[in-house]
Amino acid sequence: MRLSTVLCSALVASLVTCLAATSAGFAQTAKGAASASDNRYFTGLGDILGDLPVDAFIRESMDGGKVVSTVLDVCYSASITSERKDRFAIELKPDGKALTGTGQTTEEKLPVSISLTRKPENRAITFEGKITIGDKTSEVLSTDNTESDQREFDAAQAIDDNTADMPADFTELSPQSLAVKVKRENFADLLKSLRNDNVELTLDSLTTDCAALRNGTQFVRFDVDPQRAEALIARLKGLPGVVAAGWTTGSYETERAIRLPAAPWHKDGKLDRERIATALSASISKIMSAQPAGAKWSDTTGELTLTFKRPNTLVPALNLTDTLELSVLVGPDKPGTTERLVVWLGVPASITRDEAPGPHLNFADTSPGDDEAVYTDDDGLVRSVAADLKGQRWDADQAAWK
Incomplete structure (x- = not known):
């Protein structure tokens, strides 16, 4: 009888400990879930800089259903006809429906001032206000903005460079067409080094696009005699700032x-x-x-x-x-x-x-x-x-x- 009582007491104690541990685990999980941030994006911002070609989005970071930060990321052409890009990514401070922020562009270091209002309208969001870059102010009226989650945004931003440093064969890639992914600060030096390699550069790969401004790397594409391609790839991999180098798609089918x-x-x-x-x-x-x-x-x-x-x-x-x-x-x-x-x-x-x-x-x-x-x-x-x-x-x- 005493043995049974002892066993029962032990079982009760173990059960209490188990329940306590389980409750603590649930509490910790709930706390972790509450603190986990979630991003949502508004990408259809339209002509927020007048006639200038623009690639822009607003990222709202959420925590427990509450917006904890808002960033406006804008990549734009220097002029209507220019291929040269500039960019700014500025955190906006909330004040009721108002969103304001200041900063500068990454390339030309122009001052930027932003004053927007965020208005929910029928399951969509309207952003209205002004953006001033340097001495030029643009009126903003962007309506019917619906949100995308992180997965949808990443899928839309993904770049299919179709490059491999050691493909199984050349049925999809070309033995003469190469691509190099290089950090932007090393971009010009890489191009200078290619002067000694007798290659034919793809001119539009010299243009710094919005993806390059955002991720800090750029792709250089060129054709070379297939007999020299492998040795050239090996040399390029050893250059400062080179992230990757390999074969890519070409013009032949x-x-x-x-x-x-x-x-x-x-x-x-x-x-x-x-x-x-x-x-x-x-x-x-x-x-x-x-x-x-x-x-x-x-x-x-x-x-x-x-x-x-x-x-x-x-x-x-x-x-x-x-x-x-x-x-x-x-x-x-x-x-x-x-x-x-x-x-x-x-x-x-x-x-x-x-x-x-x-x-x-x-x-x-x-x-x-x-x-x-x-x-x-x-x-x-x-x-x-x-x-x-x-x-x-x-x-x-x-x-x-x-």
Whole structure:
């Protein structure tokens, strides 16, 4: 009987301790939940700086259903026609419905003064007031703003740079197209260092966009001879401020590619440019019913430009000539040592000239747009070259070479 009493007392004590611990745990969880902040965003702010192109949002940080801070983040163009951007991100102090704040822009260091009112209207928010940057004041009237949560905002802000430092193959990325992510303070020095690397820069990647102003990094994109790409990536990774470097997407389509065994097209450990150019020229001239008129390799991008000529048949008596150009990229099917080459064929372009002796007729440039085909049997061209070179084509449905 005494033993039972002791056991019962022990069980009761344990139960009390357990309940106390559980209550403390619930209290701690509730406290943690109450203190956890939550962000909501208003991104459709409209023309808050007049006619200037703007990318702006308001972030409200919540705690227990109460707004604890409000930040207006505005990235804008210096003028209507300028690609140069400036930005400010200023915390706004609440006073009833009023929101005010001061600061300066990050690039030109211009003073900024903000005075807004926040008005709930039918499940939406209206922001109204003034923003002064330097000596210019803009009237703000932004209506029908609905909120986004953190997940929705992050998804909208995500940047798909599609860059890899060691891709499995070059079916989606290009062996000649590279991208470097670098801190903004090291951006100019990186560009200067590329002067010695014989690359072809993508001009619009030099523009500092809103994403770069907000995250402090910028992407530089350029093309280079695939034979030099891997060594260049290794060098760039070691430069100050470089966050990442690798291959990215290019201008050639895998559907227009042909995969070949590499060994027959190499000489002394390098691509035998003369041999593959001759083979490609002979194959392409046959299906185009044109005569080879030139083959030129670019030491910068590694591309081959093939030129062909054939009679224009619009007015046979004039003896006009069509000059066709086709760009070709030849590179490995994946980074590193590989037993396969891939030949990417560009889209043929044509220009008609009067090359007869004596006075010439001149023609306006009526080149078709990007969505029009210059060569009527373009898929037949790829098939013919693949057959002549005994290569494989890419099967998009099976995602494999066939």
